[in-house]
Amino acid sequence: MTNRGCLSDPAFRQRLRLNPELLRIAAWALLALYISGFAISAASRSQSDFVIYRNAGLAALHGKPIYNLHDPSPFQYAPIYAMAFIPLGLIPQRPAQLLWFALSMALALPLMILGASRLLFGRGFKPGAELIVIPVLLCVRFIHPNFDHGQINLLLLAAMVWGFALVNESRPVSGGCLLAASLLAKPFALPVLIYLLACKQFVALLSLVIFVAALILLPSLLLGVGYTAQASGNYVTALTTRGVQRSHDLWNRYNQSSAALAVRWFTPRATSLATEKVAATAGFAFQFALMMGVIGWLVFRRGHIAGPDARLSVAALFCIATAISPISWLEYYMALAVPYMALAHIAFSAGESKNRARAATWVLAIALIFNLGTRLFESALYGGAAYLGSLIVLAAVLVLTTMGARASESVPQAETAASLTV
Secondary structure (H helix, E strand, C coil), X not given: CCCCEHHXXXXXXXXXXXXXXXXXXXXHHHHHHHHHHHHHHHCCCCCHHHHHHHHHHHXXXXXXXXXXXXXXXXXXXXXXXXXXXXXXXXXXXXXXXXXXXXXXXXXXXXXXXXXXXXXXXXXXXXXXXXXXXXXXXXXXXXXXXXXXXXXXXXXXXXXXXXXHHHHHCCCHHHHHHHHHHHHCCCHHHHHHHHHHHHCCCXXXXXXXXXXXXXXXHCHHHHHCHHHHHHHHHHHHHHHHCCHHHHHHHHCCCCECCHHHHHHHHHCCCCCCHHHHHHHHHHHHHHHHHHHHHHHHHHHHHCCCXXXXXXXXXXXXXXXXXXXXXXXXXXXXXXXXXXXXXHHHHHHHEXXXXXXXXXXXXXHHHXXXXXXXXXXXXXXXXXXXXXXXXXXXXXXXXXXXXXXXXXXXXXXXXXXXXXXXXX
């Protein structure tokens, strides 16, 4: 399979005297160089969230409590994730942190790019240089906080993208396993799961339920049934009783959830917890209604559109995934790499109509301005610049994938016919 993007167009290639395969290699080399720059820093700096993960693993290893309800930055994931960090607790912190970097960024970022390409264009499709460089460039603002804190988000998003892609390829069991691993840590995959339910992908969802149950019970084999049951109870308590801390998080400018923005937009700074809760609930209700509306539209369009646009349209689900949780940090917006890739394909494909290509290019430019702007003027985050930018991208994906038929050669026909759920 070959990519027929702009950089692979024969006339364009002839003018630049560049081989598309060389461009692709150069793009991966640039990504490797970019990641290597982080690797140097990862060997010497302290990553706060990684320290929390590693300490949770050590606590699980020694049979101590994993969850501290009085800690302002507690471990917040299921016991299985604490158990997964036990090996990193057995080696010194610096080597452990470097190994975690290799898994959580050096491996996860390329996997996410490849997974997004497979989801949007099918198995065997080779992403062109523009589909590698543009999503990463636009996500630089979100990649850095993931690295800075040693977060797990890139791994979870990679699992989510690959799980969705495998379900589309009629591999529901393996896809359900990856989606379960992502969902049990953070609710990124919720829009995808509701979409799969609407598409009647019951085998994938049943597999997900089974794998979630297995992941919840698995720590008992190593840590014991009693300890696992107690840790699971403390995990649920930690998620549901941190009201004061969550109130503080709602006012944090790096929290770009719809719930937090509703509080910051519509309530005074000195207000009661009850008022904050009403505003946050309204913000969450808006995001949930938006999610259901987008899913309903995608399912409705399944019977009215086929081919590449049907695949590209599911990128809208990743715009919703960024802010579905009441606490949605800026780094969660790394999920926008998927719709960025879809828009880059529309903007640079040789067989694309000029109007759609021009519109996609403008949206990508606006996204770049938004993302760089929040780096230069971080006060814009308090007003929800990242969230508003995701709504622009969402609207663009829905509108552009609805506009007219695309040239049939823009995506390999054999892979287009393989799409079963979009």
